[in-house]
Amino acid sequence: MTLTVDQLSESELLARIFPRLPAGTSTLLGPGDDAAIISAPDGRTVISIDTQVQDKDFRLAWPNGYATTGFDVGWKAAAQNLSDINAMGAVATAMVVSLTLPGTTPVGWVEGLADGLGAAIAALGAESCSVAGGDLSGGSEIVVTVAVTGSLEGREPLLRSGAQPGDIIAVCGNLGFSAAGWALQESSIGAGSQTTALQKAARLFNRPEPPLEAGPAAAAAGATAMMDISDGLLRDAARLAAASGTRLDLNGVVLGREAEKLSECGRLLGLDPLQWVLTGGEDHGLLSTFPANAVLPCGFIGIGSVLSAGGGRPAVSIDGRNFKSVVDGAVGWDHFAV
């Protein structure tokens, strides 16, 4: 018999979760009171919140046989929240976690989730970040919400609105791997038949690897604007362009080179890897702009130029070609799109 959460009291379940959660150097008061207390050494706290919903963001059973583990969901919850802090040029200090769980959820799945949060924090290099508190609720589907705090360490934040005509556009991190992994799990290619390239895509979908050192490094290198690529490059580029009142022209040759990294996955899955690069979400790389004379920090590659807006020209183009459809939501992620 699998032990499920409805067989434990709330305090018994918490007693199994708490010892698995990482303690960070920025936490002044951890779980056990009505609230936690986090250090904010420069007098400011960066904060963001993100949610994963069963059968929307993950499935317990995929067409290709994969079953998303609690560890995967915990890792991804940590990664996507750490990425939001990274995108501001900040360093994460703490997470608080709310779990909504059906009573039939195995206790081991929830323990795996706690382990996944801690494993991602450690593997991605966010050691100062703790899981400082949380909340448990019952529900008919699993919903995992994490709020994360961060410290700018005295730096100015990097916003979406700072891009200037003449700036270089640069990205850091993976483009399209998560989308390829999603397509894989929607396919009939099970674990036993996967090549190394397919395995990598699946891993990066289930356990994304945002480049956490790159956000503060971009800030130090003089980046003018930044955001994380969570809903697809074109869609997120359109948001940065709109916030900055500029246009962004991307370099098709460079993007094609990114797509080549996914050519084997594309061939095996019968899909166009360039579409993954342009519209795939959840890789949680960084989209940044830098002054034309900046030296790009390690890991960033230039993918285009910031141009002046106006004249009815599209917010985002590739080698000058119109990608207006991006702006009205035709590509990329939209949580309520049919």
Place this chain on the structure above:
Amino acid sequence: MTLTVDQLSESELLARIFPRLPAGTSTLLGPGDDAAIISAPDGRTVISIDTQVQDKDFRLAWPNGYATTGFDVGWKAAAQNLSDINAMGAVATAMVVSLTLPGTTPVGWVEGLADGLGAAIAALGAESCSVAGGDLSGGSEIVVTVAVTGSLEGREPLLRSGAQPGDIIAVCGNLGFSAAGWALQESSIGAGSQTTALQKAARLFNRPEPPLEAGPAAAAAGATAMMDISDGLLRDAARLAAASGTRLDLNGVVLGREAEKLSECGRLLGLDPLQWVLTGGEDHGLLSTFPANAVLPCGFIGIGSVLSAGGGRPAVSIDGRNFKSVVDGAVGWDHFAV
């Protein structure tokens, strides 16, 4: 035709929500970037997170005909989170909100939720608190999670662990009204047949009124321990006793006087109001302990004494009577209890 959220893009829905959200004096950067930035003037940020789930914490259709509005859910989300900050002796600075919504949710319901957040923040006196950001997801039931930050304004936090033998136990705020309102909505007494007392109970269930001035006042008056009463007086008292390594003996006469305030509701609903006072959750009053010689701040009433633990005696008693069952979860709220 009612406009529902699946008829709008995510950005269209956000454009309807953002203008309704309150801006607080502590917010340095509000919605629109990957994260918000909140002031933390004393170098520390208090943080908590709470979730409401449809058909667990509220219903869109109750037996007595009441339909929980978005405004109610927004108010309650704000109130219960503000209460967690209050219980530390802190002042709220910001909220971030994650909404998981079925596509069929009326847009007006979501707009009401945004209005309810702002109305509670204003009515409860938390003007420095903003709604600084959020996240939208699709799902099969409504789940509303709020994370809230606060400032201790240089004070030491009030923990559950500080009660000392000899201290006075005191409460501030309503006891049992929320439970009475819940019982009302589970009854057959519709809005047209409700007395003023029943209406008050329903209001305090749907829109609780935590005493936000009382947390910082208790800290200033030298309180030794504090928590908010969210899961019932006996259950929460047992938690405070356990954290402090003490026993709590409550005064039955004083608690009976609290129950008298609910006598009309009890009579009309055929239930014992003392049970509501002892085990009713979600009023979000404060349970505090003070040194025996302290002058209780305005709004607090003494309800008992802190005693030394030991000798197999119960963690919480009333006039010395055993309430051991409290400790093992037999009364009060447990989110996974059957």
